[in-house]
Amino acid sequence: MSAIRRPVGATGKGTGKSTVTISFAGFNRAWAAWIGDRLERRGLRVVYARWDSRADVPLTDLLGDLMLTEGRILVIVSEWYFQLGPRTHEEWNAALRQVVAPEAARFAAVSVTTASLPTATTVLAATQLTNMGADEAERRLLDRLDLPTDPLPELPTGERRGPRFPASMPEVWGGVPRRNTRFTGREPLLNDAYHLLQGAEPGAGVLTMHGMSGVGKTQLAAEYVYRFGSEYDVVWWVNAEGRVTYRRLMAELAPKLGLPTGPEYGERLRAVRDSLRRGDPYGRWLLVLDGADEPDQIWDLVPTGPGHVLITSRNPEWTEHNSKLLEVPVYSRGESVAFIRRRAPRLSEPDADQLAEALEDLPLLLDQTAGWLNDSDMSVEEYIGLLEGGIDQDVVKVSADFPVAFQTAWSILLNKLRETVPESIDLLRLCTFFAPGFIPVRLLREMPHDELPEQVAGLLNDPLLWNKAINQLRQYSVVRLESHEAVGDESAAAGESLYLHRMVHQIVHKDMPDEDRREFIDVVRRALAAADPGRATDTRLWDEYAAIVPHLKYADVLQSTDRKVQNMVLNCLRYMYFTGEYVSGIKLGERALATWRRRLGDTHQRIWDLSYHLSNLLRAAGEYERAEEIGRIAVDHLLAERGGQDLDYLRANMGRGADLWGLGRYEEARELYDWLYPAYRELLGEQDSRTLNALNNLGFALRLLGRYKESLDIDRRTLEARKLLLKSRHPWALFSEIHYATNLRLLGRYTEAESMQAKNVREYRLVMGGDNPQTLLAEHNLAQCLYRLGDHGRAGPLFTRVRERYERQLGDNDPQTLAAAVSHSCFIREHGDIDQARETSEYTLARYEQKLAEGHPFIAGGRANHALILRSVGERDLAHALIEQAMTDMAAAVGENHPWTVGCAVNASALRNLVGDTESAAALSRSAAARAAESLGRTHPLTLTARVAHAADLRGLGNRQEAEKTEQEALSDLTATLGKQHVHTLSARARNRPYWDFEPQVT
Incomplete structure (x- = not known):
């Protein structure tokens, strides 16, 4: 069918600006924004009309209302435009013939899809804009509206440019999940989010979408990115469930921004935050922090600047950290019905309404349930009957966040999975012995596969079976893969990292046979132990420990008698000590001590190893008396059992000397280290790291006694030896530099002290990051050096910054x-x-x-x-x-x-x-x-x-x-x-x- 075309200017409305009304589905907002910008630059007046095809209003009425607008009507044709409602192709064909065909001259159209559309859309004579560049798309748009196609003059330098061509990506793009092609509704929320961010003052563009588990916060944020992403030069998506992961993923933005940094992520993180704050090289940036349920963990790292930050969280306390809040409720009933019918086309509108009522409009549950109902011959009435107690009489809320029907709905879904690909159940159950959220299943693939349970061995050794199990879980939205554009080196395509919702995690973990529970938890424990890099003092390996620690609780590793698993626990405690996670480390250490004493006895070697690490954590947190008590027990027992030349006995005394410092018993500590240093030297030699630790502690004991010259000499010897043995950027060598610079300052050699300490701070920031307690100790000493030099302008802000960061990292009552x-x-x-x-x-x-x-x-x-x-x-x-x-x-x-x-x-x-x-x-x-x-x-x-x-x-x-x-x-x-x-x-x-x-x- 051919269409009559007339120029935009022929509106019959006088000599004012010609008007074009753009009718678009919300899903295609980016196209509407780009087209509108192109037309406004050419002097046209643009009216935006988002198409909302309500199911209870006839299509002919909706199209008739569209005809009431002024000027030409430009329809952005896509499958989304015709699926809203949802409407059948037959309904659309009838309405187009009845309403549009007689007024074809009022309509123009551009197509942004290659999908199958209702046949009567030919009356719109849509011009295709896909598979081409922006210039050609603009030429075609103007030609369709009978407008001059002469190019516009270039914008003056510095003038804000309009929306990016939607078919092109922002210049920097990373970590964004795939677009959910079943996304439904949420238009008011998306519009509110857009206006709240766009209307924010520079530096205040932070918005938190908050709501309960399963309500669709992540999907809403992803849809926001795809709808409005063309307005940004940088879009970066970060898993913000933990501070360490957040820091790593933010640091990986540095090379994408072209920032000249070294490989250390502490340096990269600082460069990224500074770049975003300045808006250089990109001022229009969008950072999405997904799953940021603990504001206290990361709020101080959220960048400010001309861009925007979008946060998803169950925690409304973000409002205390200068974030606007946008509550995400469950679906409205209309949204639920529309979503179910898109997810399960075989269900009628009344069926969808019944199902939504039974599932309390919770998006996650609607997605999972409708998916398998569409493949099933079970009626909605039968399913609801099961929900009401037919399959499981124990229908209770698992937590305050969970709907009443959740447990039973999951029993039904698990049965469906068990009938089709039983290995998917095995994989799912394995996942529940990791922490909920992002599951590092790559650890399962990388672990040694000898002596595994038969059902698990088959799954892990057969790539085809593995992929089949994952695909089955994905099909019913039980898990999701990380995007192929995921940040970092995790391969989503190979199933290296899955996302398991905490609701799903809890219900699957609860509903598991005891035999499977015993076998699967052992597999995960072994996988975690195999992932232990074994060197907690190596800052390059801290990301690997950060990936292990969250899962210790869920794998219940303290119950394991496996030596490798126990070594992993000790190494994790060491890592937590070096990174300043004292409170968490103490909790883990105390639980381990109680558990291992019951399982291993009071005098097992593991108890002394654990006592040493727990004492370090307690001492760092200022719990000197508790640390000294644990250390004294170890010292007394080891002396009686093994004698004074035993290395474990010497190590216990090393810790006890530090406890004496904390208790103010400085002379006792000095006497102890006066004995320990030669004892270590005799047993291990001058260049062993443990001998050097004893020498370092002797130097500190002398400093506490005010014997600064003697302390300086020892610190110099320790520093030189550590640099020779461990290299200059090893944490212990850097720590010796702090000691040496501090003694220089205490001796009044301020210029020397400041020079060394400034260099030391730079290297600490590179190696250990800006917020590590040792870095803050270095910065504290630098502030003291500057103060003693009389540089009050630099010392004052540094004192303030160090104190504030200590409070955030370690709490108000930590000794540091x-x-x-x-x-x-x-x-x-x-x-x-x-x-x-x-x-x-x-x-x-x-x-x-x-x-x-x-x-x-x-x-x-x-x-x-x-x-x-x-x-x-x-x-x-x-x-x-x-x-x-x-x-x-x-x-x-x-x-x-x-x-x-x-x-x-x-x-x-x-x-x-x-x-x-x-x-x-x-x-x-x-x-x-x-x-x-x-x-x-x-x-x-x-x-x-x-x-x-x-x-x-x-x-x-x-x-x-x-x-x-x-x-x-x-x-x-x-x-x-x-x-x-x-x-x-x-x-x-x-x-x-x-x-x-x-x-x-x-x-």
């Missing part, structure tokens, strides 16, 4: 977090908000008093710092009493000549002056200067501080001649030591009284 808070409080006392400094100081002091025994040097030091804040706000008497107590307690804890005690004395002399006790103040500052000179040397910064303070006290006594002499000598030494422009020199020259800040030393 508290140490960072102490430093931050001291800095802002002098260079920031005194009220904030006081609040922070009160908090840290309360935590120390709660966690540590009275008399601990950290408590005394915290009180010394707090006294300075009280002085600054005018509470002199309270400040004086507090510093006197701190000085007494510090002397009792570490001795009169320790630098910490001398520092307390410097501050106490100032407070004595303020309350009028000038003679006592001068005597105390004189004593402090003498003691500092004796232990640290005449020109050490603390000695110089005490000398300057003493000069001020002498002036307070009226002894101007001695004060002048003391001051001039101190100024001369300050200038020679730190330089005449150093802030301490300038401050002393201005006669500002110096003070000392206590700095907790933690590892």
Whole structure:
């Protein structure tokens, strides 16, 4: 049938802009946006009319309503346009003949599909736009509308460009699931999401789609990407169920953006976040974070910038992290009916309505149930009868998220799978011994296949059977494969990674014969053990451990007596220690200790191995007494059983020495390491890593005792030996650099310390990532170096950033977090908000008093710092009493000549002056200067501080001649030591009284 064509301009509506109304299915919105942009640039007025073919309205009425619009009507022809409703081809043919044919001149059409369409669509004379480039598609569009086809002038540089041609991909595209060709409805949600993101201010384009399990959040996000993706230059989809996976997948965006980085994903991640924030090289980016149910895990890593972030989550708490919320409910009944009829064409509309009612409109359940009902001869009435108790009387909710009928519906579906491909049930049951979500079934394929149960061996050894089982599970939407465009090197086509919904996971796991449960859990345990790379200290292998740890609980690995499985548990604990996952590691370690003691006895070798790793985690989390108790039990037993030259006994003592540090028993720790280092050297030699660990710990023990020169010498020896043995970027070599730079700083060699520490921070970020606790320790020391150099502009923000990241990574009460808070409080006392400094100081002091025994040097030091804040706000008497107590307690804890005690004395002399006790103040500052000179040397910064303070006290006594002499000598030494422009020199020259800040030393 031929159609009469007329130009767009012939509207009969006067001389205003010509109008084109674009009628399109929501599925083809990207085409509508591109076409509309092309026409508007040529001066036309465009009206968008999304086609919504409601099943309860005759097609002739809907087409008649479309005829009421102004100007020409341009229909974007696709199978989606004619399937909405859903309508039969016969219905469409009749309506097109009745309504469109008499008014063919009003209609024009372009086709974006090659699918079979109703025959009467020929009346639209659609021009084909597929399988061609944008220029040719535009020429054809304009020709169809009888518009000039002359090319438009190029847009000025920097002007925002319109939507991308829909047949072309964004320049960067990764990880996006395949488009769900059965996607139905959700138009209001998609439009709301679009407008919320497009209307957001730059840097605030973050939207969270939240709702219960099975409601279709991921499918909705994927559809958003396909509908609106042409408006972005970058579309990147990330599995955000865990922090480590999120970081890795985000880092893999770096090469796609063309960013010049090294191979370390910490460096790549920083480059990606900076690139997105700046909008360079791409400003129009869309990042999808799928399954981000734990905002606290990743919110600090969500990039800001000119682009958009779309999050799917069951957790509405994202609103606390500057995200807008969009709730995703179950389907409306109309959406449910439309979806069921598309999924199961054999079902009538009343059947679909009944089924939707029974399944409570939950998309996941509708998808799975309708899929197999379409292949079955069972009626909907029969199926609903089964749901109501005919097949399983135990119809209960599995969790608050699950519909009542879910368990029974699954019993029916599993029976169907069992009848067709029974191996699919075996594979599905194996998957439930991994954590729900993304299942790394590649681990099953890669494990040794000897001595496997017969039914599993057949499945894993036969690629055809494997693929058949996976395809059967996919057919009924039990699992989904990761896209062939998945990020990383996982091969979806080979079934390397499946996605198993947590609802499905729970019901299948619950409904399993005991014999299968025993066999399948053993297979998964062995697969996890085989995946253990065996070196938890190697940062290059941390991704592999991150892939194992989430599954330990579901495989119940602690019940295994397999030595390889037990070794894997120990290695995972070691990994959790190095990556700062202390709380999770302690929970796993404590469960393991209780379980293994029951299974193996109190004195099995595994108990001592486990005790060592658990003690490390407890100590890192500040649980010193618990760590020391576990370590002491191990030490006593191993000494009695094996003697003093046993390596396990020495290792237990190494840990116990660190516990003594935490408890403030520094001299005991020093004595222990004075014995341990030669003991290791005699047994293993000078260059063994364990010998070097003992040497490192001896150096730290000396630093805690204020013996900085001796500690520096040991740190230098340890650093050189570790670089030779382990290479310069090994975590232990980097750790030695922190120790060495810290001692340089404590000795007043600030420039050297800053130079080394700045280099160390750069390498830590490359090797271990920006948020690793050791990286933060390095940055904390760098902030201290900058502060001592007088670079307050760089030190202040770094103190703030380190503290905030410690709080996010380790929590408010971790020893490293508290140490960072102490430093931050001291800095802002002098260079920031005194009220904030006081609040922070009160908090840290309360935590120390709660966690540590009275008399601990950290408590005394915290009180010394707090006294300075009280002085600054005018509470002199309270400040004086507090510093006197701190000085007494510090002397009792570490001795009169320790630098910490001398520092307390410097501050106490100032407070004595303020309350009028000038003679006592001068005597105390004189004593402090003498003691500092004796232990640290005449020109050490603390000695110089005490000398300057003493000069001020002498002036307070009226002894101007001695004060002048003391001051001039101190100024001369300050200038020679730190330089005449150093802030301490300038401050002393201005006669500002110096003070000392206590700095907790933690590892």
